[in-house]
Amino acid sequence: MIISIASGKGGTGKTTIAVNLALALQPNHAVQFLDCDVEEPNAHFFLKPRIEESREVFTPIPEIDENLCNYCRKCAEVCAYNALAVVKGAVLVFSELCHGCGACSLLCPEKAIREVGNRIGVIESGRAGDIRFIHGWLDIGQAMSPPLIRALKKEMDPSLNVIIDVPPGTSCPVIESLKRSEFCLLVTEPTPFGRHDLELAAGAAKEMKIPCGVVINRASLGNGDGEVRDFCAREGIPVLMTIPFDRKIAEAYSRGQTIVEAFPVYRSAFLSLFENIKKLLS
């Protein structure tokens, strides 16, 4: 089963829920953990994996053979991202705009373009106890994380219980992370920010036809979780777990401790969360 943990708003507790779910499952289930937040990966602070393998990830960018190029401008015309410009006697490549689609090299009438690798980041994999752990690091200054997320997800083994920690937001990195998920857990908090972004994230899951459920974190904040529950009832999204606001949980988090470590009573709550997801899908 592939379960993604998303939220729209940052800092609602995606990583916390993902990590604790993985730890609760670990004794009796084969778990693979994918941290798809390659811009700011954080799950390793809590799972403390032993990294066994590291590999660089490259995207293809064009390289022009000046001996063959006749500056016909075809490449610049076909590039949808303005990553190529032809000026007097030179073709300029703006690698940060290139999506690596291959149109320029395929369509160059002179066959003067070949593709070379442009490093965008690294993927590291290893083990945290019995959990198979994978995360990625986008290189600082690289704008586009989706190709790195795609490379990371190639390592996904759907025969295991896969838990995916999704980046915040609702745009392309989120969509890339959610692809192929069988279930999406949306983590929210009962503030206007949390609720607003929950609606966006639920919309993204709906658009992708992925069934979802909600975890209300810090449920006692503000006016309590009444309005979040109303929204979920209207949309037919089940509320699968609530965690009250507790400064002790926040302090444990600040020490790099997980909830199931600091408060073992939660282990059974995370296990029943998993069982409830399974029931919903069967």
Next chain:
Amino acid sequence: MKQIVVISGKGGTGKTVMSACFAVLARNAVLADVDVDASNLHLLLRPEIQERHIFRSGLKARIDAKKCTGCGLCLPHCRFNALYEDKEGKAVVEALSCEGCGLCYHICPEKVIEMETQIAGEWYISKTKYGPFVHARLGIAEENSGKLVTEVRKKARELAATEARDLVIMDGAPGIGCPVIASLTGTDLALIVTEPTPSGRHDMERIVGLARYFKIRVACCINKFDLNLENSEQIEKWCREQSIPVTGKIAFDAAVPESVVRGVPYVEYTSNSSVDEIRRMWSSLLELIT
């Protein structure tokens, strides 16, 4: 005119709460929400929308199923796995994966593929009691958040120029990718809001790296610093080593989420030592950019 952007790397550290406080404290600023993906600042500034604009950006392929002969030529060339074969052997576009490169459009021998411009979101110019406010909403599952950020920033600068306002305050997005880069370039100061947790500290180091890459000056604010004093000290020490001024250390206060629930900027909601600290921080930030 000066531009300040509030960023953090990690989400949920308090960017929007701080930005709203600055909106109150600044006397002559234009406000902008450059987290177009999951914007929240409007929930505190309560804008009255005056102008609404469609944001058109990006292309997606559309295949005329009646005319597709099912030759299959396009299928192996799509690098985004956005093309697949239907039961009749015709090519179909999976719109969520299409990045609009147009390769299929160029190579289709039957010319049955069209590239269509997408409506990727909306942006707004609004009035608030704190000054003009430019904000946006990216469509769900859309790309081009960086371009929409650039659009919002351009509008905010134009407004500042026409209304003779000397400052643009921007509430940024989490992460270090394309929308954050678009919000960072050319600003006078990036305030990094962090928290004393391993993630907050680590994500701050990555975002400082990004700001340095673009040669943007940074300052730091440790939010909820009293949650873990030891971590806060380490962040301060690291900032000292990096010559990054720590302009504010804000204590944890349950009144912050309450103010958000009421939809009121925190400095207007209550008065206590944390509010005083935010006021002091704002003065130091102004000193840094003048």
